[in-house]
Amino acid sequence: MTGLRSGAVTELRLAGAGIGVAGVFVLSELLPLGALAVLQLSDNGIGGCMSSYEALEALGRAIGASRTLEVVDLSQNSMQAPDVQALVSGGVAKGAKLCTLNLLRNALGHEGRGILLGALRRSCEAFTSVCGIPRGVTHVDLSCQHLEPEDAKLLAEELMLHPVPSINLSDSALCGSTDDRLPACSSLGLEALAASLGRQPQLEILVLRGNCIGGNKSGNSPEAFWALGRAILESASLRHVDLSKNNMCLEDAHAFLQGGGLRGALQSLDLSGAAPELLLLLHPGPLRSLDLSGAAPELLLLLHPGPLRSLDLSGAAPELLLLLHPGPLRSLDLSGAAPELLLLLHPGPLRSLDLSGAAPELLLLLHPGPLRSLDLSGAAPELLLLLHPGPLRSLDLSGNMLNGQGIFDVDFSAVVALTAALALGGPLEALNLCHTNMDGEATCQLAAAVLQHPTLR
Numbered sequence: 001m002t003g004l005r006s007g008a009v010t011e012l013r014l015a016g017a018g019i020g021v022a023g024v025f026v027l028s029e030l031l032p033l034g035a036l037a038v039l040q041l042s043d044n045g046i047g048g049c050m051s052s053y054e055a056l057e058a059l060g061r062a063i064g065a066s067r068t069l070e071v072v073d074l075s076q077n078s079m080q081a082p083d084v085q086a087l088v089s090g091g092v093a094k095g096a097k098l099c100t101l102n103l104l105r106n107a108l109g110h111e112g113r114g115i116l117l118g119a120l121r122r123s124c125e126a127f128t129s130v131c132g133i134p135r136g137v138t139h140v141d142l143s144c145q146h147l148e149p150e151d152a153k154l155l156a157e158e159l160m161l162h163p164v165p166s167i168n169l170s171d172s173a174l175c176g177s178t179d180d181r182l183p184a185c186s187s188l189g190l191e192a193l194a195a196s197l198g199r200q201p202q203l204e205i206l207v208l209r210g211n212c213i214g215g216n217k218s219g220n221s222p223e224a225f226w227a228l229g230r231a232i233l234e235s236a237s238l239r240h241v242d243l244s245k246n247n248m249c250l251e252d253a254h255a256f257l258q259g260g261g262l263r264g265a266l267q268s269l270d271l272s273g274a275a276p277e278l279l280l281l282l283h284p285g286p287l288r289s290l291d292l293s294g295a296a297p298e299l300l301l302l303l304h305p306g307p308l309r310s311l312d313l314s315g316a317a318p319e320l321l322l323l324l325h326p327g328p329l330r331s332l333d334l335s336g337a338a339p340e341l342l343l344l345l346h347p348g349p350l351r352s353l354d355l356s357g358a359a360p361e362l363l364l365l366l367h368p369g370p371l372r373s374l375d376l377s378g379a380a381p382e383l384l385l386l387l388h389p390g391p392l393r394s395l396d397l398s399g400n401m402l403n404g405q406g407i408f409d410v411d412f413s414a415v416v417a418l419t420a421a422l423a424l425g426g427p428l429e430a431l432n433l434c435h436t437n438m439d440g441e442a443t444c445q446l447a448a449a450v451l452q453h454p455t456l457r
Contacts, residue, residue: 011038015073019044024055031062031069037097040073047079047106053086060090063098070097073132076105081112093119093127102132104142104151113154131158139166143207147172149189156189156196163200170209170242175224187213187224194224197238198231207242209270215247222255229259232266240268244291248274262287271295272312292316293333314354334358335375356396376400377432393427398434428456 019027024046031039046052056079063069077083084103092101103116120127128135131142131154147155152174159167175187190213197203208228214221225248232238241261248256248271262269268289289310307328314335335356350371357378371392378399431450438446450456 010035010068011040012036013038013040014044015040016043019046021046021051021055024052024059028055028058028062032065035068036066037068038071039069040071042073042075042077042102042105044077046074047077047083052079052083056083056086057090060087060092062090063087064091064094066098067096069095071100071102071132072098073102074106075102075132079103079106079108079112081109081115084108084112084116088115088119093122099127099135100129100132101127103130104132104145104147104154107150108154109150110153113157117157128162129158131155133158133162133164138164139168140164141168142172143168143170145172147174149174149187152189152193156193159193159196159200163202165202165237166205167197167203168205168207169211170207172211174208174211175213175221187220190224191227194227194231198234200235200237202237203235204237204239206238206240208246209242210245213243213246213248214252214274215249221249222251225252225261226255226259229256229261232262232264233260235264238264238266240270241266242270244270244272244274246274394430395428396432397436398432400436428453431456 014023017023019041023044024041027039027041046055063072083106092098101116101120106112108116116130120130131151133140142155145151147169151172155169174190174193190211197206213224228241228243232241253274265286267286269287270291272291272293272295274292274295287308290308291312293312293314293316295313295316309328310331311329312333314333316334316336329350331352332350333354335354336358352373353371354375356375358376373394374392375396377396433446
């Protein structure tokens, strides 16, 4: 306390210190006397009761009288509208240098937000944030802050006044608690935030990973996804959106698409971990990167005439995986996929294809484009047919049983197909046939084709 009086202390951090109402009264007496610039009082239980009103009014009066205080953190203090009214009545908005007042993770409600923002905007010229966002930042990182629907509403109002290019709100509870023992919460906070984001002139990156938005837990998760889709559609600047690990269900996916989630200026969308029964992507826009790793839809249909260049479907297990893609897809990851039929019809410039660990009954590759690397290691199809007139340079078939004992019961059928492919005379330079269970006759048959190949060594 002596340090506060003398001006030697410029930052005082008492988060979770349990100072209570009595401690607030003591601090209120000392604040105007020192040179404190930062005061952190989060998680001290100083709101939400009758005895807190007088203490918070005294704190508001002290903050208003301070000539040095710039940042005050009152987050997670169970504060409600009457508590905010007490702060404002004390004169919190009169602080000469106050620019950041963090009131996230409180139960302010519509009334409390209105009282606070109205007072600060009218009286405090230096004020910039009620969410603890420093002045002049270009990236707002509020990840792992356990933000809830009320926080989303407060943040939405702030972003309308102070737009930023990048926002990370991952691993929170913007649609309510993730604890199934608690009552379901509303997604209205996220809807309000989405409406604000759609009007951001600078926003390029939005991360909402791990917020449990989907699955209709809140009772209206499709409305939340529709609002997010609408925000993406209305935004002229948004380029990357991460919605991974949000329990997106069939209704959510439909609502997201109906809102326009794949029709804006968006270039990269992360939906990894989604498990809709039907995920239908119809995208004529400039989406270039799509992550659906871990998805397990019954039908995954990609109809994409746009410039998608990277597609991650690793771990997917649809009954039918159909890729019809005339655009410039260059990288495709299907490792671990196990569809009954894997059909790739791709006239574009696909250059890298990973099918390691795949075990379809029929693996058919019809590819006239410039595929240069093909990984089929560990795959165990009953028939492996390679028809590739293009410049394939690397082929990995290790771990495949190339003995022809499949459902077609044709001796050496896979070896014959491979020999025919080698006979095409392309620029193949590397061929891996380790652990393929070929006997002497099959080896001799293949060796002749290898020896006659112009580039294979």
